[in-house]
Amino acid sequence: MTELRVGVAGLGTVGGGLVKLLATQRSVIEERCGLSVLVTAVSAKDRSRERGFDLGAAVWHDDAVSLAKDENVDVVCELIGGIGGVALEVCEAAIHESKHVVTANKAMMAVHGARLATLSEDKGVGIHYEAAVAGGIPIIKAIREGLSGNSVSGVVGILNGTCNYILTNMHDAALAGESRDFETVLEEAQKLGYAEADPSMDIDGVDAAHKLAILTSVAFGSVIDFDSIHVEGIRHISAVDIEYAIELGYRVKLLAIARKGMEGIQQRVHPCMVAERATIAHVDGVNNAIVVQSDFAGTTIYEGPGAGESATASAVASDLVDIARQHRTPTFSVPTTQLEKRSSAPMEQISGPYYIRLMLVDKPGVIADIAACLRDQNVSVESMIQRSRNPGDAVPVVLTTHEAQEISLQRALHSIDALQSVLETPRMIRIEEI
Amino acid sequence: MTELRVGVAGLGTVGGGLVKLLATQRSVIEERCGLSVLVTAVSAKDRSRERGFDLGAAVWHDDAVSLAKDENVDVVCELIGGIGGVALEVCEAAIHESKHVVTANKAMMAVHGARLATLSEDKGVGIHYEAAVAGGIPIIKAIREGLSGNSVSGVVGILNGTCNYILTNMHDAALAGESRDFETVLEEAQKLGYAEADPSMDIDGVDAAHKLAILTSVAFGSVIDFDSIHVEGIRHISAVDIEYAIELGYRVKLLAIARKGMEGIQQRVHPCMVAERATIAHVDGVNNAIVVQSDFAGTTIYEGPGAGESATASAVASDLVDIARQHRTPTFSVPTTQLEKRSSAPMEQISGPYYIRLMLVDKPGVIADIAACLRDQNVSVESMIQRSRNPGDAVPVVLTTHEAQEISLQRALHSIDALQSVLETPRMIRIEEI
Numbered sequence: 001m002t003e004l005r006v007g008v009a010g011l012g013t014v015g016g017g018l019v020k021l022l023a024t025q026r027s028v029i030e031e032r033c034g035l036s037v038l039v040t041a042v043s044a045k046d047r048s049r050e051r052g053f054d055l056g057a058a059v060w061h062d063d064a065v066s067l068a069k070d071e072n073v074d075v076v077c078e079l080i081g082g083i084g085g086v087a088l089e090v091c092e093a094a095i096h097e098s099k100h101v102v103t104a105n106k107a108m109m110a111v112h113g114a115r116l117a118t119l120s121e122d123k124g125v126g127i128h129y130e131a132a133v134a135g136g137i138p139i140i141k142a143i144r145e146g147l148s149g150n151s152v153s154g155v156v157g158i159l160n161g162t163c164n165y166i167l168t169n170m171h172d173a174a175l176a177g178e179s180r181d182f183e184t185v186l187e188e189a190q191k192l193g194y195a196e197a198d199p200s201m202d203i204d205g206v207d208a209a210h211k212l213a214i215l216t217s218v219a220f221g222s223v224i225d226f227d228s229i230h231v232e233g234i235r236h237i238s239a240v241d242i243e244y245a246i247e248l249g250y251r252v253k254l255l256a257i258a259r260k261g262m263e264g265i266q267q268r269v270h271p272c273m274v275a276e277r278a279t280i281a282h283v284d285g286v287n288n289a290i291v292v293q294s295d296f297a298g299t300t301i302y303e304g305p306g307a308g309e310s311a312t313a314s315a316v317a318s319d320l321v322d323i324a325r326q327h328r329t330p331t332f333s334v335p336t337t338q339l340e341k342r343s344s345a346p347m348e349q350i351s352g353p354y355y356i357r358l359m360l361v362d363k364p365g366v367i368a369d370i371a372a373c374l375r376d377q378n379v380s381v382e383s384m385i386q387r388s389r390n391p392g393d394a395v396p397v398v399l400t401t402h403e404a405q406e407i408s409l410q411r412a413l414h415s416i417d418a419l420q421s422v423l424e425t426p427r428m429i430r431i432e433e434i
Numbered sequence: 435m436t437e438l439r440v441g442v443a444g445l446g447t448v449g450g451g452l453v454k455l456l457a458t459q460r461s462v463i464e465e466r467c468g469l470s471v472l473v474t475a476v477s478a479k480d481r482s483r484e485r486g487f488d489l490g491a492a493v494w495h496d497d498a499v500s501l502a503k504d505e506n507v508d509v510v511c512e513l514i515g516g517i518g519g520v521a522l523e524v525c526e527a528a529i530h531e532s533k534h535v536v537t538a539n540k541a542m543m544a545v546h547g548a549r550l551a552t553l554s555e556d557k558g559v560g561i562h563y564e565a566a567v568a569g570g571i572p573i574i575k576a577i578r579e580g581l582s583g584n585s586v587s588g589v590v591g592i593l594n595g596t597c598n599y600i601l602t603n604m605h606d607a608a609l610a611g612e613s614r615d616f617e618t619v620l621e622e623a624q625k626l627g628y629a630e631a632d633p634s635m636d637i638d639g640v641d642a643a644h645k646l647a648i649l650t651s652v653a654f655g656s657v658i659d660f661d662s663i664h665v666e667g668i669r670h671i672s673a674v675d676i677e678y679a680i681e682l683g684y685r686v687k688l689l690a691i692a693r694k695g696m697e698g699i700q701q702r703v704h705p706c707m708v709a710e711r712a713t714i715a716h717v718d719g720v721n722n723a724i725v726v727q728s729d730f731a732g733t734t735i736y737e738g739p740g741a742g743e744s745a746t747a748s749a750v751a752s753d754l755v756d757i758a759r760q761h762r763t764p765t766f767s768v769p770t771t772q773l774e775k776r777s778s779a780p781m782e783q784i785s786g787p788y789y790i791r792l793m794l795v796d797k798p799g800v801i802a803d804i805a806a807c808l809r810d811q812n813v814s815v816e817s818m819i820q821r822s823r824n825p826g827d828a829v830p831v832v833l834t835t836h837e838a839q840e841i842s843l844q845r846a847l848h849s850i851d852a853l854q855s856v857l858e859t860p861r862m863i864r865i866e867e868i
Contacts, residue, residue, distance in 0.1 A: 138580025146572025
């Protein structure tokens with residue numbers, strides 16, 4: 001074999017990026033893996049569309065599934081997207097024909113990954129998905145191969161560029177003495193192309209959760225378990241929270257966290273306050289980063305562009321080179337028969353310090369009532385800030401707690417919410433020590 | 435084959451760490467690569483030494499070269515160290531016997547790597563050296579495999595933990611309003627075990643240069659060229675420089691830099707000022723980090739522990755798992771016959787902004803003389819700080835320049851040095867934009 005013949009299903013941002021990369025880097029890649037990696041077939045919805053790049057001699061398929069079956073294709077790149085539908089059909093068809101699959105599809109891998117891994121293992125082919133998590137950062141390779149001598153205890157990531165862009169922008173504004181709220185920054189991000197017209201998958205944390213489900217499985221050798229992830233987005237983060245975070249020495253980030261503990265695997269996506277001195281606090285804009293905690297290598301951190309045409313194409317290309325080099329690695333670090341089905345640790349069992357923001361009537365005794373609610377649940381207050389006075393009227397009050405149980409904190413917030421002098425639902429942000 | 439039989443030559447920090455890792459992680463590793471990775475032979479100088487770990491049924495060899503020839507050994511781990519001598523003999527003997535080699539030896543790879551790669555290629559075996567650069571960070575794998583679809587344009591790293599520890603310590607002291615000079619901090623680092631009794635390999639930049647030579651070859655597919663590296667250490671960095679750096683919004687770091695340009699490959703190790711906002715500015719203590727600039731993946735950053743028993747053992751273990759998985763990758767990204775011999779760009783050709791520290795007699799006209807020296811070489815001043823006044827006596831003066839040619843700057847410094855009112859050799863630190 002002197003060629004690796006690639007079929008590209010989907011010619012959107014990622015597919016287009018891949019076709020361009022393989023053309024530009026053709027000789028470099030051939031030197032590195034000893035094979036010419038060629039696009040021999042393509043498929044997309046609309047054949048007539050002007051794409052601005054050359055498809056060369058690639059055979060066109062109107063039907064992506066027929067591309068997957070094309071006998072002049074050795075590897076199928078599924079770059080269509082979507083949890084199921086055509087994307088899933090293409091992958092299944094390719095594996096059925098004993099072809100390797102490369103995909104950038106995090107949603108599909110998060111939901112159907114375990115089954116696809118079993119199918120591909122049965123057929124003796126690989127399903128590769130470096131592009132599904134953190135774009136240009138080779139994080140799957142780092143964990144699955146670079147840290148293969150380690151037991152990983154935790155993975156903490158900034159996995160969604162849209163959220164990180166919005167939070168960075170709100171932070172920079174606050175530093176500059178402006179106050180920019182979430183909605184304003186989101187609108188601007190949409191105009192700049194950093195957020196989709198319907199941004200909910202990103203800002204509600206679902207996209208980060210898809211990626212976390214994959215990372216968890218790779219890191220812990222566990223059966224992928226998207227449904228157990230606790231997911232909160234960043235819609236309720238206000239300019240005021242960002243300002244208080246700065247005052248308290250923190251940055252607000254949407255983190256995706258997986259930890260292995262005695263009670264099972266904890267998987268959660270939610271906004272966090274992280275100490276200003278932490279490396280991850282300085283991962284700004286649309287960048288992604290992943291902190292991996294392991295027993296021998298210690299804490300290693302990986303940062304880079306989390307999305308975009310070129311970065312994602314880079315990840316797909318590295319999978320193709322791995323295939324050309326005949327590197328085979330178990331899909332989720334160990335053979336699927338050895339993946340462990342671990343119980344998921346319920347959210348109530350986590351513990352840590354918390355930031356709480358309240359809107360209160362400014363009158364004597366209110367703070368005492370709040371303090372009592374916390375004391376009754378064994379939550380101990382670390383600091384309290386009431387910056388302005390507004391006797392008889394509404395004032396914001398911010399508290400941070402020492403380490404507390406999530407369940408105790410939730411109960412305390414419930415009691416606080418029921419107090420008459422508490423005017424809005426209390427807001428809480430977990431403080432994460434990394 | 436159900437076993438991978440490993441011979442460990444050298445039972446010091448790294449060798450000991452590896453033996454412990456392979457014992458602790460035995461079942462995890464077997465699950466991941468399908469083979470039991472066992473230490474079947476060991477060798478060290480002193481058999482009688484109490485090591486505090488179990489060598490199991492491993493056969494003892496007084497002579498490391500005989501271990502390399504042991505027929506019950508599939509892979510030889512060379513963990514002895516040193517540029518040549520026994521370490522090199524062991525590697526050559528192992529390759530000659532068609533055995534894979536894993537080494538943590540940066541000095542040997544930097545000097546003999548190209549030849550060893552050719553030898554191993556001829557014999558159809560691999561020489562693996564993930565542990566030689568940046569300890570627990572899988573940086574060789576990231577560049578050689580994770581970024582295999584990219585052309586790398588630059589690599590910038592903090593590659594020496596001792597220097598980074600010292601500089602971090604001096605920085606923290608300056609922030610706390612203390613002034614700690616290089617010698618004091620070095621002594622303390624020696625007491626804490628972060629610096630060797632003879633620290634010159636570390637603090638004079640040689641260790642970082644060894645690692646840089648390897649990274650350059652992997653990143654650019656060029657013949658390894660240690661001798662062309664411009665190397666400066668951190669001995670002349672003073673507490674005053676650290677304080678001015680903070681005032682100017684910078685951090686002082688010892689950086690190892692490789693860049694591919696029109697004139698060839700630029701390789702240099704020297705102290706730099708980096709902007710406080712850069713990720714690499716926040717890599718503290720004994721940690722290492724590498725920034726890789728590439729055309730498709732963009733800028734990716736890798737951070738973690740750069741040395742230590744466990745982190746280095748983690749890197750060796752990942753090489754062993756790669757061997758067990760039968761992954762073969764060209765030693766320096768491409769087959770040795772295709773490695774390019776690129777000319778090295780001379781230091782005089784680099785350009786950038788500079789920080790200059792002078793000790794001057796505080797009298798009228800001195801600054802004008804300095805300014806004239808710079809002007810004559812077309813070096814334009816960005817800022818000047820003379821904090822104290824001391825008429826007729828010595829005062830420190832600090833200048834930063836706009837982008838200038840290194841050769842012009844060196845000429846200007848030469849003229850400045852010749853001025854009568856300049857009391858000490860001018861000190862210069864390059865300002866690096868990352």
